[in-house]
Amino acid sequence: MKHWRIDEVRWDQFDPAKLDPSIIALVKSAAMVERNGTDYGTYLKRVFHDDPAFKDAADLWSVEEIQHGDALGRWAMLADPSWDYQAAFQRYKDGYELPLLTADSSVRGSRTGELIARCIVESGTSSYYSALADATEEPVLKQVCKLIAADEFRHFKLFYDHMKRYLGRERIGVWGRLRIALGRVGESEDDELAYAYHCSNDAPGLAYDHDRCIAGYMSRAMQAYQYKHLERGIGMMLKAVGLKPHGRLSSVVVGLSWRFMRRRQRRFALVAAA
Numbered sequence: 083m084k085h086w087r088i089d090e091v092r093w094d095q096f097d098p099a100k101l102d103p104s105i106i107a108l109v110k111s112a113a114m115v116e117r118n119g120t121d122y123g124t125y126l127k128r129v130f131h132d133d134p135a136f137k138d139a140a141d142l143w144s145v146e147e148i149q150h151g152d153a154l155g156r157w158a159m160l161a162d163p164s165w166d167y168q169a170a171f172q173r174y175k176d177g178y179e180l181p182l183l184t185a186d187s188s189v190r191g192s193r194t195g196e197l198i199a200r201c202i203v204e205s206g207t208s209s210y211y212s213a214l215a216d217a218t219e220e221p222v223l224k225q226v227c228k229l230i231a232a233d234e235f236r237h238f239k240l241f242y243d244h245m246k247r248y249l250g251r252e253r254i255g256v257w258g259r260l261r262i263a264l265g266r267v268g269e270s271e272d273d274e275l276a277y278a279y280h281c282s283n284d285a286p287g288l289a290y291d292h293d294r295c296i297a298g299y300m301s302r303a304m305q306a307y308q309y310k311h312l313e314r315g316i317g318m319m320l321k322a323v324g325l326k327p328h329g330r331l332s333s334v335v336v337g338l339s340w341r342f343m344r345r346r347q348r349r350f351a352l353v354a355a356a
């Protein structure tokens with residue numbers, strides 16, 4: 083059972099006076115990646131083919147991710163009535179394929195590794211939708227982002243609990259787990275998001291350019307973050323690799339990451355403006 087349904091959102095409270103074009107661009111892009119949850123769910127079920135409990139959980143997970151895409155897409159069409167969510171998603175599907183679509187075992191080298199990578203993604207999405215909910219003044223988007231963030235926090239817990247179970251058998255050390263986590267963080271600037279930005283925001287006929295598109299997306303997304311959102315996301319990532327989510331180490335990592343992110347945001351904004 084899903085935790086909420088799209089028709090429970092108070093769509094009638096939509097307020098066009100509170101729109102921010104930067105946030106509309108982010109929502110359109112995020113709708114593409116979320117809607118693509120079907121393919122990732124198929125891959126997860128292949129990786130965990132002999133684990134019925136996890137396969138059931140992965141089914142529900144992908145249904146919830148698809149709903150995130152549909153809710154964001156519906157909001158973006160309210161915000162920009164000239165935009166077509168389904169057509170944009172079709173362009174995305176036609177031009178981008180998850181690199182792991184044909185893999186039979188985890189591209190992370192183990193099931194524990196796969197679940198750590200999922201924890202990293204859910205840490206990122208839960209903090210991101212919390213940040214978007216705080217960044218927007220538009221009441222419907224605020225509600226949608228809070229509902230999605232609550233799902234993403236639950237998804238983290240789901241993958242974390244299964245990861246602990248597999249860790250007991252596969253015994254991957256903290257360094258091995260850290261390497262997988264950092265690898266997944268680094269992938270956030272790959273084509274998945276950049277191409278989503280292209281399909282959902284670029285004018286028809288404009289060719290895809292990874293650097294321009296990732297800058298367009300990241301300059302806006304990083305701008306939405308406040309320190310508290312980054313702090314929470316990094317705490318969850320540390321927990322996923324077996325380190326303490328709060329304390330001295332966490333404060334140092336969050337402080338460095340905050341400075342790094344601000345600097346990177348300025349650099350992306352320069353590229354996007356050019």
Ligand SMILES: [Fe+2]
Nearest residue numbers: 116147150207
């Ligand atoms: Fe999601």
Ligand SMILES: [Fe+2]
Nearest residue numbers: 204207234237
């Ligand atoms: Fe999620």
